[in-house]
Amino acid sequence: xxxxxxxxxxxxxxxxxxxxxxxxxxxxxxxxxxxxxxxxxxxxxxxxxxxxxxxxxxxxxxxxxxxxxxxxxxxxxxxxxxxxxxxxxxxxxxxxxxxxxxxxxxxxxxxxxxxxxxxxxxxxxxxxxxxxxxxxxxxxxxxxxxxxxxxxxxxxxxxxxxxxxxxxxxxxxxxxxxxxxxxxxxxxxxxxxxxxxxxxxxxxxxxxxxxxxxxxxxxxxxxxxxxxxxxxxxxxxxxxxxxxxxxxxxxxxxxxxxxxxxxxxxxxxxxxxxxxxxxxxxxxxxxxxxxxxxxxxxxxxxxxxxxxxxxxxxxxxxxxxxxxxxxxxxxxxxxxxxxxxxxxxxxxxxxxxxxxxxxxxxxxxxxxxxxxxxxxxxxxxxxxxxxxxxxxxxxxxxxxxxxxxxxxxxxxxxxxxxxxxxxxxxxxxxxxxxxxxxxxxxxxxxxxxxxxxxxxxxxxxxxxxxxxxxxxxxxxxxxx
Numbered sequence: 001x002x003x004x005x006x007x008x009x010x011x012x013x014x015x016x017x018x019x020x021x022x023x024x025x026x027x028x029x030x031x032x033x034x035x036x037x038x039x040x041x042x043x044x045x046x047x048x049x050x051x052x053x054x055x056x057x058x059x060x061x062x063x064x065x066x067x068x069x070x071x072x073x074x075x076x077x078x079x080x081x082x083x084x085x086x087x088x089x090x091x092x093x094x095x096x097x098x099x100x101x102x103x104x105x106x107x108x109x110x111x112x113x114x115x116x117x118x119x120x121x122x123x124x125x126x127x128x129x130x131x132x133x134x135x136x137x138x139x140x141x142x143x144x145x146x147x148x149x150x151x152x153x154x155x156x157x158x159x160x161x162x163x164x165x166x167x168x169x170x171x172x173x174x175x176x177x178x179x180x181x182x183x184x185x186x187x188x189x190x191x192x193x194x195x196x197x198x199x200x201x202x203x204x205x206x207x208x209x210x211x212x213x214x215x216x217x218x219x220x221x222x223x224x225x226x227x228x229x230x231x232x233x234x235x236x237x238x239x240x241x242x243x244x245x246x247x248x249x250x251x252x253x254x255x256x257x258x259x260x261x262x263x264x265x266x267x268x269x270x271x272x273x274x275x276x277x278x279x280x281x282x283x284x285x286x287x288x289x290x291x292x293x294x295x296x297x298x299x300x301x302x303x304x305x306x307x308x309x310x311x312x313x314x315x316x317x318x319x320x321x322x323x324x325x326x327x328x329x330x331x332x333x334x335x336x337x338x339x340x341x342x343x344x345x346x347x348x349x350x351x352x353x354x355x356x357x358x359x360x361x362x363x364x365x366x367x368x369x370x371x372x373x374x375x376x377x378x379x380x381x382x383x384x385x386x387x388x389x390x391x392x393x394x395x396x397x398x399x400x401x402x403x404x405x406x407x408x409x410x411x412x413x414x415x416x417x418x419x420x421x422x423x424x425x426x427x428x429x430x431x432x433x434x435x436x437x438x439x440x441x442x443x444x445x446x447x448x449x450x451x452x453x454x455x456x457x458x459x460x461x462x463x464x465x466x467x468x469x470x471x472x473x474x475x476x477x478x479x480x
Contacts, residue, residue, distance in 0.1 A: 070352030302406035
């Protein structure tokens with residue numbers, strides 16, 4: 001009897017223990033599930049907007065529709081074009097894509113050389129080279145195809161070997177107080193930061209004490225902690241710019257390489273890892289083009305890098321010539337390329353209005369030639385001619401000198417050092433041409449090549465003194 005009782009008791013104790021274990025496991029799973037649900041609730045409900053914004057930044061992109069600023073025509077029949085719009089291409093690469101970096105380095109070297117030096121003089125090639133490299137021009141540099149390509153190759157190698165983003169804009173349009181406050185910081189070094197044109201840049205790879213930096217910048221720049229954390233974080237490079245506004249010959253060179261590699265891969269003659277076309281990122285860049293160059297520059301004006309008309313017809317009729325930019329919202333992959341269909345939203349585009357001038361292109365061309373010859377013959381530094389129809393008041397031709405090429409509107413301000421081998425007697429050879437000398441006290445700061453110096457107008461004594469270096473405008477008379 002006692003044995004039966006003990007057996008029943010043992011059975012009940014074992015059953016209760018089993019129930020307790022099940023209950024403990026149940027409560028453990030219940031607590032874990034509650035934790036997971038609370039985390040999911042936090043991310044999907046409480047902080048939904050914040051994480052949706054982050055996801056959109058990573059997964060969405062705005063694709064601009066190609067649109068056209070209005071064309072400016074002459075009064076001839078058929079009309080000649082003074083200003084029109086075209087799409088050139090920007091070239092960038094994704095260094096993390098699969099492919100042969102050795103082949104990429106060689107090909108990009110040839111591409112850049114084609115763009116900056118092909119069919120150009122040695123002087124122009126050297127100038128373009130150092131502008132591309134963003135370096136001060138080395139006057140002792142000997143321009144040969146090999147020396148130029150070696151310089152380009154070094155730069156390309158550095159770009160395709162880059163692992164992390166090393167330049168990020170923290171804030172643009174800094175106020176004077178913000179700049180002074182930043183320069184007054186002593187708690188952490190500013191070596192990883194740079195203030196350029198009133199904008200603050202950071203090299204995230206050099207930021208060691210990130211939390212302290214973020215804390216200071218939140219107060220000084222009125223930026224959020226999340227935004228600063230993102231900008232100061234070390235991130236992998238997936239986009240490196242190589243060329244802007246490539247010429248058509250350069251673009252054809254790239255397209256031919258892409259097509260050839262795709263054919264070779266499809267036919268089994270090449271592996272993906274041996275190709276380079278996956279690295280390429282080609283983007284349309286709307287560009288204003290002025291076929292008549294200097295001949296119509298003073299009338300037409302130009303469009304700046306923000307596609308805003310400045311000066312002349314481009315400036316006065318800017319609103320009429322401008323377009324309403326269209327755009328589509330699309331999904332993008334990890335490399336920034338669009339994927340899927342464009343069904344996420346769209347803004348309609350409206351092209352700009354065309355304008356027809358009263359200028360007769362043939363008369364304008366002849367007057368430009370006559371004025372240019374007269375300026376040189378009489379060593380004048382300025383001149384203007386206006387031809388008007390007396391019956392209607394319409395302007396048939398309007399020419400001024402010095403002129404400029406609106407395709408390169410910044411060139412009128414470019415200076416160069418006077419070469420005595422070319423101008424042995426500056427006071428006579430450069431009569432009427434503005435000349436400048438260096439003066440750190442009274443001079444105005446200006447860029448000559450990539451070097452910043454202070455210049456002022458030269459006196460008669462300084463012009464005659466060959467020992468004093470002198471500078472002149474490349475087009476002789478500057479902006480006029």
